[in-house]
Amino acid sequence: MAEHAIVTEGLRKRYRDTYALDGVDLAVRTGTVHGLLGPNGAGKTTAVRALATLLRYDAGRAEIRGFDVARQPEEVRERIGLTGQYAAVDEQLSGRQNLVMFGRLHKLGRAAAKRRADELLERFRLTEAAGKNAGAYSGGMRRRLDLAASLVRSPEVLFLDEPTTGLDPRSRNDVWDTIRSLVKGGTTVLLTTQYLEEADQLADRISVIDAGRVVAEGTADELKATIGADRVEVVVRDAADLFGVAALISRVCGVEPETDQDTRRVSALVADRVTALTEVVRALHAAGVVVEDIGTRRPTLDEAFLRLTGRRTAEKSVSATGVAR
Amino acid sequence: MADGLTMTRRNMAHLVRTPEEVALYFLLPIMFVLVFGYVFGSGMALPDGGDYREFLLPGVFAMTMLYGLGATGSAVAVDAGRGVIDRFRSMPVARSALLTGRSTADLLRALLETSVLLVCGLLVGWEWHRGVGRALAAVALVLALRVAITWIGIYLGLVVRDPDTVGMIVFPLAFPLTAVSNVFTAPELMPDWLGTVAEWNPLSATVTAIRELFGNPGLGGGGWASDNALLLAIGWPVLLTAIFAPLSVRTYQKQGD
Ligand SMILES: Nc1ncnc2c1ncn2[C@@H]1O[C@H](COP(=O)(O)OP(=O)(O)OP(=O)(O)O)[C@@H](O)[C@H]1O
Ligand SMILES: [Mg+2]
Numbered sequence: 001m002a003e004h005a006i007v008t009e010g011l012r013k014r015y016r017d018t019y020a021l022d023g024v025d026l027a028v029r030t031g032t033v034h035g036l037l038g039p040n041g042a043g044k045t046t047a048v049r050a051l052a053t054l055l056r057y058d059a060g061r062a063e064i065r066g067f068d069v070a071r072q073p074e075e076v077r078e079r080i081g082l083t084g085q086y087a088a089v090d091e092q093l094s095g096r097q098n099l100v101m102f103g104r105l106h107k108l109g110r111a112a113a114k115r116r117a118d119e120l121l122e123r124f125r126l127t128e129a130a131g132k133n134a135g136a137y138s139g140g141m142r143r144r145l146d147l148a149a150s151l152v153r154s155p156e157v158l159f160l161d162e163p164t165t166g167l168d169p170r171s172r173n174d175v176w177d178t179i180r181s182l183v184k185g186g187t188t189v190l191l192t193t194q195y196l197e198e199a200d201q202l203a204d205r206i207s208v209i210d211a212g213r214v215v216a217e218g219t220a221d222e223l224k225a226t227i228g229a230d231r232v233e234v235v236v237r238d239a240a241d242l243f244g245v246a247a248l249i250s251r252v253c254g255v256e257p258e259t260d261q262d263t264r265r266v267s268a269l270v271a272d273r274v275t276a277l278t279e280v281v282r283a284l285h286a287a288g289v290v291v292e293d294i295g296t297r298r299p300t301l302d303e304a305f306l307r308l309t310g311r312r313t314a315e316k317s318v319s320a321t322g323v324a325r
Numbered sequence: 326m327a328d329g330l331t332m333t334r335r336n337m338a339h340l341v342r343t344p345e346e347v348a349l350y351f352l353l354p355i356m357f358v359l360v361f362g363y364v365f366g367s368g369m370a371l372p373d374g375g376d377y378r379e380f381l382l383p384g385v386f387a388m389t390m391l392y393g394l395g396a397t398g399s400a401v402a403v404d405a406g407r408g409v410i411d412r413f414r415s416m417p418v419a420r421s422a423l424l425t426g427r428s429t430a431d432l433l434r435a436l437l438e439t440s441v442l443l444v445c446g447l448l449v450g451w452e453w454h455r456g457v458g459r460a461l462a463a464v465a466l467v468l469a470l471r472v473a474i475t476w477i478g479i480y481l482g483l484v485v486r487d488p489d490t491v492g493m494i495v496f497p498l499a500f501p502l503t504a505v506s507n508v509f510t511a512p513e514l515m516p517d518w519l520g521t522v523a524e525w526n527p528l529s530a531t532v533t534a535i536r537e538l539f540g541n542p543g544l545g546g547g548g549w550a551s552d553n554a555l556l557l558a559i560g561w562p563v564l565l566t567a568i569f570a571p572l573s574v575r576t577y578q579k580q581g582d
Binding site: 078 | 327331339342343403410411412413414415417418582
C-alpha cells in the first residue's frame with residue numbers, strides 16, 4: 001500500500017476576496033492520525049470538505065489513497081468516512097433508522113445493516129435512545145450518532161472535523177478511544193481541532209494552519225521544540241524565599257529566571273532539563289529551602305501556537321485544554 | 326436505483342413519524358371541496374349550466390397537486406440547510422438518489438391524496454361519467470402534474486435552503502396560479518386577456534383535460550389551448566420536468582461549494 005493515504009499539494013479555495021485555502025500541502029502517512037490545528041476561520045473545515053469531495057477547489061492537487069479527489073470522486077467516496085463540524089444525521093428519523101439507512105446506502109443488506117446499526121448504537125452508548133428521533137437527542141448524543149454514522153462501513157480514511165466539540169469529558173474520552181482503536185485497525189484519520197490537548201493526545205503529526213496556510217508541521221514534540229527550551233519550575237512554600245531561590249537558580253543554571261509572586265513560582269529556560277533539575281534540587285537541599293513543588297515542563301502546544309501564528313488560540317480552546325486536564 | 330428506494334423509504338418514514346402533519350395535509354383538499362363546493366358553489370353559475378361541484382372537483386385535484394409544492398420544497402430545504410446532505414454527498418450514493426427518492430415519495434403521497442379526494446368527491450355528489458379507464462387516465466394526468474411540481478419544489482428547496490422561507494414563497498407563487506385558472510371559474514367569464522392567460526396556465530390544461538376524461542362540465546370556450554387541453558396536460562408537465570429535474574440535480578451537486 002502507498003505510504004501516504006492523504007496527499008495535497010498547493011490546495012487553494014477562494015471565496016470572493018478571501019482565500020479559505022491558500023496553498024495547503026499535506027502528506028498523511030497511512031494508518032496514522034494527522035491533526036489539523038488552527039483558530040476559527042483558519043480553513044480547517046474547508047480543507048476537510050474539499051478532501052471529502054464536497055466542494056471543488058480552485059487549484060492544486062488532492063489524492064486520497066492514490067485517487068484524485070477532483071477526477072475520481074466516486075473512488076474517493078468508497079473509501080472515506082466523514083464527521084463534519086455540524087452533525088449530519090436525519091433529525092426526523094430515530095438513531096437506529098439513521099444508521100440502518102446509512103448502512104443500506106453503503107450497500108449492506110437489510111439484515112446486515114440492522115446488525116451493524118445495533119453494534120454501533122451499543123458502542124456509542126446510544127442503545128437506550130435508539131428509538132428516539134435524532135432531533136430530540138442532546139448535542140453530545142447527536143455527535144456520537146454522527147460519528148457512528150461515519151463508521152457504518154469501516155472507512156480507510158476518516159475525516160473528523162472538530163469531533164469532540166461540545167462533548168462532556170466522558171464522551172470525549174469515548175471518542176478518543178474509538179479513534180485510537182480505529183487507527184490500530186489501520187484507518188487513517190485526519191482530525192481538525194482547536195483543542196490543543198486533543199491534537200497532543202491523538203495526533204502522530206500536526207499541521208498548524210492559519211489563514212489558509214500551513215504555518216508549521218511536525219510531531220507535537222517537534223512543534224514544541226520549535227519554540228525552544230524546556231523549563232525548570234520551582235514553587236516555594238514561603239513567598240519570602242522567592243528571591244533567594246531565584247538567585248540560586250540563576251547561579252546554578254546560568255540564566256535569569258522568571259518569578260511569579262502570586263503562584264510563588266520561579267521558572268527558567270534550560271538547555272538540558274535533567275541535569276538542570278538535578279543541580280537545582282541539590283542546591284535547594286544544601287540551602288535548606290522548603291519547596292512545595294519542583295519539576296520540568298515542556299512548552300505547551302498553546303505556547304507553540306502563539307509563537308507560530310502570532311495570535312492567541314480561540315478562547316474555547318484554552319478552556320477546553322483546562323477541561324481535558 | 327437501490328439508493329433511490331432507500332431514500333424513498335426514508336421519506337416515507339418521515340411521514341409515518343409525523344402523522345399529525347400528514348393529517349393536516351389531507352385536511353386541506355377536503356376543506357377546499359367543502360368550502361368552495363358549498364359556500365361559493367351555491368352562488369356560482371357556469372356558462373354551460375352544469376353542476377358547480379361537478380365542475381369544481383377536477384380543479385381541486387389540480388390545486389391540491391400545486392399546493393404540494395410547499396411540502397416538497399420545505400422537506401428539501403430542511404435537508405439542504407442541514408449537514409445531512411453533506412453526508413449523502415460524501416458517500417458512494419448515486420448523485421440523483423436523494424432527489425429521485427424525494428420525488429418518488431411525493432408521488433406516493435400524491436396517490437394517497439388523490440384517493441382521499443376521489444372518495445371525498447363521491448361523497449359530495451361528484452362522479453366520473455365516462456368509465457373507469459378514462460377516470461384512471463385522468464388520475465394519471467393529475468399525477469403527471471404532481472411530478473412536474475415536485476421537481477419545481479425540489480429546485481426551490483435547494484435554492485432557498487430554509488423551510489420557513491419556502492413556506493412564505495409558496496403562497497404568493499401558487500395563489501395567482503390557482504386564481505387565474507379555470508379551477509374556480511370559467512376563463513370565458515374573465516376579461517379577454519386574463520382569460521387567455523388562464524387558458525394557457527398549466528394548471529388549466531390539466532383541469533380541462535381531466536374534466537373531459539371524467540365527463541365533468543366546464544370544457545372551456547374554444548381557444549386553441551382549451552381545444553388541445555389533453556396535449557398540453559401532457560406537454561406542460563413533461564416540459565417543466567425536463568427543465569427542473571436536471572436543474573435540480575445540478576444545483577444539488579453544487580450544494581455547499
Ligand atoms: N461558503 C463560504 N462562503 C464564503 N466564505 C466562506 C465560506 N466557507 C468558508 N468561508 C471562509 O473561509 C475561511 C475558512 O473557513 P473554515 O470554515 O474553513 O474555517 P475553520 O478553520 O473551519 O473555522 P472554525 O474553527 O470556525 O470552524 C473563513 O474566512 C470563512 O469565512
Ligand atoms: Mg470549521
